[in-house]
Amino acid sequence: MKRWIVELVVVAGAVAWAAGPAEFEVVSIKPAKPMTMGKMMVGMNADDAMLRYTNVSLKDCIREAFDVKDYQIQGPDWLESDRFDIVAKLPAGSNKKQVPDMLQAMLAERFHLTVKRGTEEHAVYALVAGKGGPKLKKAGVQTSPKPDEKHFGGMGGKNAMMMRVSPEGVHLTAPSATLGGLAEMISRFAARPVVDMTGIPGEYDFDFTFAPETMPAMPFGGGPRMGPPPGDAGPEAAQAPAEPAPSISDAVKAYGLRLEPKKAPMQTVVVEHVDRTPTEN
Numbered sequence: 001m002k003r004w005i006v007e008l009v010v011v012a013g014a015v016a017w018a019a020g021p022a023e024f025e026v027v028s029i030k031p032a033k034p035m036t037m038g039k040m041m042v043g044m045n046a047d048d049a050m051l052r053y054t055n056v057s058l059k060d061c062i063r064e065a066f067d068v069k070d071y072q073i074q075g076p077d078w079l080e081s082d083r084f085d086i087v088a089k090l091p092a093g094s095n096k097k098q099v100p101d102m103l104q105a106m107l108a109e110r111f112h113l114t115v116k117r118g119t120e121e122h123a124v125y126a127l128v129a130g131k132g133g134p135k136l137k138k139a140g141v142q143t144s145p146k147p148d149e150k151h152f153g154g155m156g157g158k159n160a161m162m163m164r165v166s167p168e169g170v171h172l173t174a175p176s177a178t179l180g181g182l183a184e185m186i187s188r189f190a191a192r193p194v195v196d197m198t199g200i201p202g203e204y205d206f207d208f209t210f211a212p213e214t215m216p217a218m219p220f221g222g223g224p225r226m227g228p229p230p231g232d233a234g235p236e237a238a239q240a241p242a243e244p245a246p247s248i249s250d251a252v253k254a255y256g257l258r259l260e261p262k263k264a265p266m267q268t269v270v271v272e273h274v275d276r277t278p279t280e281n
Helices: 002-019 058-066 096-110 179-187 248-253
Strands: 026-031 043-046 050-057 083-089 114-129 162-166 169-177 194-196 204-210 257-273
Touching (some): 050 058, 058 114, 179 194, 179 204, 204 248, 248 257
Antiparallel strands (some): 043 050, 114 257, 162 169, 169 204
């Protein structure tokens, strides 16, 4: 009888522990330092012991916490412009696969975030192959992350994409990107979300410039703008570019791709409430 009682207590304890919420052991959240125009460094790294996010927005955190794309998140504009440095310690015995759940708990506790998830019909651009077929340059080294690895939106890590905004337009360089990653990055500058519907696997080399249809909020203060900040403009800054950059649609045509306006069902994460300032560390 005693043996049965001990076993029952152990099993119940194990079940209660497994069902408990995954939370960071310690979290430090600080406002990110202001960045100069033309330079935006964002770091999102996590392993089984620590999470280190540098110059991230709350939208970045919500995207990782709920495993969605930027365009699936609905909330106030400052979700993208306010920036933070976050360092968090994972509890012993946990691993980075639990980071999304821990982020959800952290956002709820420190920013009092509440969201509503749903699905709605949304106007999108479908990225598809052009009539003549794709003209893609295979990446020199295939660097797809392992199934348990995540990299932030193509802006860092192995599958890095680099963007430079200037009066000539947005210059995007991606030495090893999937078409899904490319579509997600283009979405930041398109009037509609871009969804990869090519069905083409693998990683490819992209390098092109385009005129943005819209500009995301940048962490420079005063809203997004193109060109150097006041006081840094040289004689050449006042000159218009020699010729305007092509549209996003025309730019992707060089790779045998096209953007097709469509409507598609899309999962959404709607922010119902969130504090702009986190509770103290």
